[in-house]
Amino acid sequence: MAGLDSAIWQQEPGWLQKKRQLATILQARFPKQDGQDEWLGAWEGERYQSGESTGLINHNGDYIARPLSQAVTEYSEILQENLMEKAISWQDGQLNAAHLSRIDGGQFIYVPDQTTVTVPIELAPTLVGENPHNVIIVGAGSRVTIQETAQMTNLGAVYAGxxxxxxxxxxxxxxxANRFEGERALQAVHVYQAQGSRVQLAYGQDSATDVSTSLYSFLDGRQTSWRADVVIRGAAGTRQKLRPVLDGYGQGTTGRLYVWGQSATLADLQFDQLKTGSGEPLDIKEKVQRLTPEDSLFDQLPAASWLKNKLAHA
Structure with a gap:
């Protein structure tokens, strides 16, 4: 656990130390989150660690990339304003606050305004911590594809944001399409979208452990769209949970979710219905298919699906 008088990273800026401390102090005042005790209880015990994280990227040019531990100092102003404030809010619940106080790795990517990144950004690190976290900021009018295939080797309870x-x-x-090796994992992929932006999400999960997936986007304004194609395969004896939530409102603003789930025991696929968090009249639709091992999952996916190609070779 992050102490009130200590940082997790060397040369951690004062604003982050204070933010971690505040999260620790205020944590108990926030609402409880679903299943949080499985993580909080594990974090109070032995801390699993096995070596150093590798494969995080440094890049200067059409976009900026830094390991998050380095970016909090080098890009302090932008991260002080945005880290766990707009997409994953540290004040939304006790587990989120605990995650902020323990963030121990991850990636920062910044794409400036009006920039087209022609080649997909490949993010494929091996991360050893319990609380890795990515912050990706894409400026107005920019276009980019990011492909993340991280290996999460921590053997405990992991919260990846x-x-x-x-x-x-x-x-x-x-x-x-991240892979987890520990006893349980929470993968949160949360988005804040300004007016007129379009996000296409492809999310795959087939780790041989219990994984809870949280998908969220706040669609802020007119002509804003979010679409997610999700493939979740449950290994024998594992529970796979999916919680998709959208918020926001605007003329021509839409959310679409397509889910393919496969497990030997369909009751182990616990998929919540797509909903709005605040009850706003957002145009949302979803389609969910639950498949047994006898069904051909990959025949159900679009031929050009990145998930089809990635998971078939996992």
Whole structure:
């Protein structure tokens, strides 16, 4: 656990130390989150660690990339304003506050306004911590594809957060198929979208452990769209949970969710219905297919699906 007088990273800026401390102090005042005791209880016990994280990227040019531990100092102003404020909010619940106080790795990516990144950004680190976190900021009018295939080797309870902050009119394709090795995992992929932005999410999960997936986007304004294609395969004896929530409202603003779930025991696929968090009249639709091992999952997916190609070779 992060102490009140200590940082997790060397040369951690004062604003982050204070933010971690505040999260620790206020944690008990926030609402409880579903299943949080499985994580909080595990974090109070032995801390699992096995070596150093590898594969995080440094890049200067059409976009900026840094390990998050480095970016909190080098890009302090932008992260002080955005880290766990707009997409994954640290004040939304006790587990989120605990995650902020323990963030121990991850990636920072920044795409400036009006920038087209022609080659997909490949993010494929091996992360050893319990609380990795990505912050991805895409400026107004920019276009980018990011493909994340991280290996999470921690043997305990892992909370992996990815938050995307997408500027007005930007077009973002975000593809993720992370693999977890520990006793349980929570993968949050949360987005804040400014007016007129479009996000296409492809999310795959087939780790041989219990995984809870939280998908969220706040669609802020007119002509904003979010679409997610999700493939979840449950290994024998594991529970796979999916909680999709959208918020926001605007003329021509839409949310679409397509889910393919496969497990030997369909009761182990616990998929919540797509809903709005605040009851706003957002145009949302979903289609969910639950398949047994005898069904051909990959025949159900679009031929050009990134998930089809990625999971078939996992």
């Amino acid at each position: 990815s938050e995307l902050l997408v500027g007005a009119g930007a077009v973002v394709t975000y593809r993720q």
